[in-house]
Structure formats: C-alpha cells, structure tokens
Amino acid sequence: MAILVTGATGNVGRNVVRQLVEAKEEVRALTRSRHPVGIPDAVRAVTGDLMRPESLTDALKGVDRMFLFPVAETAREVVDLARQAGVRRIVVLSSGAVTAGFDSDFHLPVERAVEESGLEWTHVRPGEFAMNKLALWGPSIRAEGVVREPHPDAAWYPVHERDIADVAILALLEDGHRGRAYTLNGPEMLSHRRQVELIAEAIGRPIRFDVVSREEAREIYREQGGFAAASADFLLGIEDYSGGETDPQAFEEFDDAAAGPVPTAEEATGVPARTFAQWAHDHARDFLPD
Template sequence: MTTLVTGATGNVGRLVVEELLRAGEPVRALTRDPGSAGLPDGVEVVAGDLAEPETLRNALDGADRMYLFPYARTAREVVDLAKRSGVRRIVVLSSGAVTGGLDTDFHLPVERAVEESGLEWTHVRPGEFMLNKLWLWGPSIRAENVVREPFPDVAWCPVHERDIAEVAAIALLADGHQGRAYDLNGPELISRRDQLRAISAALGREVRLEVVSPARARELYREQGGFAAANADFLLGFESYSGERADPATLERLDLSAYGPLPTAEAVTGRPARTFDGWAREHAADFR
C-alpha cells in the first residue's frame, strides 16, 4: 500500500510526506530533481513531472493512493494514467477560491478531472497561507527590519501549512473522507498589523511598519521578485482571481467578519487549528 506524493518538495507536499512517514506508511515522492529533494530517509524518491504525464508511469506503478498537486493543463491525463495504474484514492490540493466560485481555471479543472474519474476523492481547499507573510515580508524584514504594507488593518484567517498537510494525510489514509471538500482556514481573524506584531514578538524585536500606497507596494513586490512579483497585482487588489482588472479599494473594504466563523482543520483532525502566533515562533529563524 504505497502513497505517491506529487509536488513532494513543495511547502505542503513535504509535510504530507512527513505525516505519512509518521503514520508508518510507505511513501513515494515525485520530484523533477530527485538529487536535490532533501526528503527524509525512508522515502522512495522518483523523477517525474506533472507537465509530462508519461514521466509518471514508473512513479505510479504499485501506488494505490495519490496526493495530487494541482496542474490543470494535464490533470485529466495524469488522473487517467493513475486510474489505469491502479490508484484508487486521490486527495487534491485545491483552493478555497473554488468554494467561493472565484477559481474556474486553476484548481477547479483538477477537481473535476478527479471527480469524473470514478476514483475515491477528497479536495483540500486552504485559504490564505500563513507562509505568504514569509514570502512577502521576509526579504525586507531580513534586510531592513521593516514591512511596507498598504492595508495594515485588513484581516483574514490565514492557515498553517501543517494543518493542510495533516488533513491531506488523514484523507489519504482513513475512510470516511471520500467525496468531501474541506475548506481550511486559520482559527482567528487577524489583521496584517497584528500578524506583524506576532512576528516581532517571535523575533524579540519590533519590526517597523511603513504604510505605503498600493501602487508603491506593487513596485516593491515587482522589485523583490519571486512569489511577490508573480502575485503582486492579485495580492494588492489590482486584479481579480481570474485576472480581470480590479480596484484595490475593494480589498481594503473587505470585512471577513461578516462571514462568521470559517471552517478549520479541527473538523478533520480533532485538534485546534494552529494560530498565527505559533506559526511566527516556528518560523522566527526564517525572518532573521
């Protein structure tokens, strides 16, 4: 009984591997570059690329469960190959934007490919990742001890990456989760200002907050590169999830409290979802 983890070196996939190992399960990890995977001992690391489904044949041989990183363009080919190889259960890393009807091009096609395959399926739909703040704020905190933010009082319920991985692992290993889509959020509505305070407390020093315009923040994100540059327009409200032009003022007026309590990992794990304060302490070294 082997589980194939695609996207195994990613921020969630790596943790899914750890959770499966902790449960004593055989794990096969798919990565484009096995030599640099850096995964724990006991993991069978194999080469393959979701963009090229034929490269997955060896990885799928003998696997009966699969954690599927979303790649819409080849999703149907990958799922069909998995089914023909003997996989019976697939857990998809999806997005809460599917639940909200905002995502029709990225994660939804992967979900549909799995559902229509006739295999057992579970969708894991996280909202905003706590990790976003490491990718967005980490460079300026490390270099200048400052965060430049246009919307410090906008609040959200960011989710811990370990909570996502635990839910995915449970759905892979346990019965009773098939045919379910789990929306995952953090346990608290916390403003960006308070997120920065939590990071400051974890570092043992005050990180300065500089409020800037959305346009200036976009310039800085683009200069920073990586995740910030790739997602600047969406994260700062200049475009919608589907890529249409939008007004950043809409993001500033967003009031998530109107939606009431949002679902967390606790409904699946039976344990309270992890807080942003705890996440900041765990990642303090990453901000230094």
C-alpha cells in the same frame, strides 16, 4: 502499496511526506529535480513533472493512493494515468477560492477531473497560507527589520501549512473522507499589522510597519521575485483570482468581518487549528538574518 506525493518539496507536500514517514507508510516523493533537497532518506524520490504526464509512468507503478498538487492543464491526463496504474484514492490540494466561487480556472478543473474519474477523492481547500507572509515580508524583515504594506488593517484567517497536511494525511490514510471537500482557514481573523506584531514577538525583535502605496508595494514585490512577484497583483487587489482587472474601490470597501465564522482543520481532525502565533514561532528562524 505505495503513496505518491506530488509537489513533495512544497510547503504542504513536504509535511505530508514527513507525516507519512512517521506513520511508516511506503512513500514516493515526486520532484522535477534529480537531486531534490529536503526529502527524507526513508523516502524514494522519483523524478517526474505533472506538466508532462508521460513522465509519471514509473512513479505510478505500485501506487494505490496519491496526494495531487493542482495543475489544471494536464489534470485529466494525470488522473487517467493514475487510474490505469491502479490508484484508487486521490487527495487534491485545492483552494478555498473554489468554495467561495472565485476559482474556475486553476483548482476547480483539477477537482472535476478527479471526481469524474470514478476514484475515491477528497479535496483539501486551504484559504490564505500563513507561509505567504514569509515570502512577502521575509526579505525585508531579515534585511531591515521592516514590513512595507499598503493595507495595515486588511485582515483574514491565515492557515498553518501543517493543518493542511494534517487533513490530507487523514484523507489518505483513513476511510470516512470520501467525497468530502474540506475548506481550511486559521482560527483567528488577524490584520496585517497584528500579524507583523506576532512575528516580532516570535523572533524577539521589533519590526517597523511602514504604510506604502499599492504601487510602491507592487514594485517591492516584483523586485523580490519568486512568489511575491508572481502574486503581487492579486494579493494587492489589482487583479482578481483569474487575472482580470478589479474595481479598486470595491477592494478598499471589502468588509472582512462580514465573512462570519470560517471552517478550520478542526472539522476533520477534531483538534483546534494552529494559531498564527504558533506559525510565527515555528518559522521564527526563517525571519532572522543568516
């Protein structure tokens, strides 16, 4: 029986695909493109779109486990189709925002759809992706060797995408994870300034840190397009997780250290979580000019 990986070319999905291939599992990679980039030759790429559940019929044939990228709008239809096709286990790529109680619109509906299906389920809830920093800071580091940020001392625990994939793989391939929700963070609280220093160490080049206003940063991210533009208001504390207006003073006064210890992938894997320094080393070439 096959394992269907949705979001197969994403930051987490492509690592899930790779590890399943290494485990010699039969893998199907769902993509919206008829000519996907980065799918291993050993993997059957299937075309489909989670926003159009009817497009998944062929992809689900003969599948018994699925890694589900979160699309709240169609989650119940997709899960129902999976159940009818014979899928017995679903691992959801969710968010640590669900654990914190901030997310009721995006990932939580997907979790509930899976839980209420009667299928085996596991939720993987990453916090801040380390990869966000490549999307936000990569263009200016490559072009100018500079990061422009309004909050140099803001800090959190960025998580390596491979840690997220490791937990997903365990939940897909092993028993003992049914009904579990794993919240994943990185092992160290690091300020934005320290993260930039670690990236500089990894690429062997200095990176200047320019403190700019929140409005200036917003314009920079919007001009970059993609993830940076789409997420600028949330990442800069202008909007909350659901798109509502925030209290700027509350954002400024938020005490990162008050969060206390946070869970990492080690809870599931038994292996220490990867550090941000390791992530920076793994992605050093991505921060360098072509």
